[in-house]
Amino acid sequence: MKSSLIVLFISLSLSISAQEKNWLSSQGCNALSSLYKYSTPAISELSNDEKHYLEAYAHFLAFIADENPVHTTNFSKSRDQLIGASNKDSQKQDLMAINLSVQYGLLQLMSGNEISGIYSIYRGYKDFMRIEEKLCNELEYIKLQALFLIFADQIESRNSVASWLFGIEGDEKKGFRLLRSYIRQVEGMGGLDVESQVLLAYCLLKFGEASDADIKHMLDQSKVFESPLLSFVSLMVAIKSRKSDEAIWLINDFREDEYKRFPLLFYAQGRLETNLLKVEGEANITAFLNTYKGQSYKADALLRLARLKHINGALSERDSILSLLAIVNPLPTAIDKQAAKEGESLVSYPICLLRARLQFDGGTYQAARLSLNQSECTVLNKCQSIEWNYRMARLEHLLQNYELAVLFYSKVLGDAKGDERYFGPYSALYAAQIAFQNNSLSEALLLIEQGRELNTGEYKHSVNRKLRELELKAQ
Secondary structure (H helix, E strand, O other): OHHHHHHHHHHHHHHHHHHHHOOOOHHHHHHHHHHHOOOOOOOOOOOHHHHHHHHHHHHHHHHHHHOOHHHHHHHHHHHHHHHHHOOOOOHHHHHHHHHHHHHHHHHHHHOOOHHHHHHHHHHHHHHHHHOOHHHOOHHHHHHHHHHHHHHHHHHHHOOOOOHHHOOOOOOHHHHHHHHHHHHHHOOOOOHHHHHHHHHHHHHHHHHOOOOHHHHHHHHHHHHHHOOHHHHHHHHHHHHHOOOHHHHHHHHOOOOHHHHHHOOHHHHHHHHHHHHOOOOHHHHHHHHHHHHOOOOOOHHHHHHHHHHHHHHHOOHHHHHHHHHHHOOOOOOOOHHHHHHHHHHOOHHHOOHHHHHHHHHHHOOOHHHHHHHHOOHHHHOOOHHHHHHHHHHHHHHHHHOOOHHHHHHHHHHHHHHOOOOOOOHHHHHHHHHHHHHHHOOOHHHHHHHHHHHHHHOOOOOHHHHHHHHHHHHHHHO
């Protein structure tokens, strides 16, 4: 009898501990997990606060899938219902409202409304600062604190017109540490677990650098959770990190219904395949353009199709695609804006340079080097030679041939004055990284200053941020 009571007591203790760690009910967590699979969850038996919260959450995820503005309207209705039904003393409902403020901010940012998007995140932050940490769920508090630290750091570093809103000092490194700690603690908690994986992947895609271990973990988790959104963001991180070979296996496990529910998978797959110069890339990019109802990545998708036609000598088809690219509006992402700009010069782009660029982005460095050493690349104008030297420098750098890399970076820096492309400032940044690695701190600081002088055009905010981070290390 005594032993039975002990077992019962331990079971109750574990149950209470789990409830304290999991801020949503078990049914709520199951519903959230379903939402991330883009399937319809059962929410009728949930409490009103969880029901309104997850209804709004569903519209947020649906907007990512198709960018239909109806979802933004419905999101606002569900959020207002949550706020209207809230118990003023409920920390749980406060946390829900703060989460929805962040989501609404992201909806606005995805729609191109930067000021209103940042302001919504700011309002969420102000509400977050008013809640009492000791009285609310510890893990959810850690998650939100991590996100606000990362977002605030980004806003400050961009010198955005809205940066004054935050009034806090962001700390990206601390934010990522907290986020990783949160992920470890919610492992196995269904919807909270998959949400945490998406948050890390998103933050690494937008703001950080993923390690090889990060990428492997994200790709593995994508397979476990069967979430099209997690798969998409993980693939985009792998593409950003030039880990195409590591990511290609995930694609083989996609089901047809996942593409229908989340057409952005066509884009990620097509982008991955075109970087590897695979013929399947054209079909998947075309499928994306034919099925996706939003605007994000459409300009970039058209540019990628035009590049393939350019490489294969299908010039009339290339020109038809470029004419479509020229009228794409709006251009909601930085990738789309860059694509529209690059489309203007594709006709005169040497094929050897283009092949090398795609191969480099796909992580096939030896193949890219062969492309750069083709005879076509021996006859280039000054503008094209700057890019050729830059691409050779990047290849040698990543292949750890540092002396050759510095030589090619120096050639870029010698010719890049007055060139507003990213080749000059990034060459200074990467050459400074090598100097810093060699403990040549004074040389690194001189290169950093040179990078600032050249940083007048593309990717200006990103380059400034990286130069500043390296400068702090070198001082």
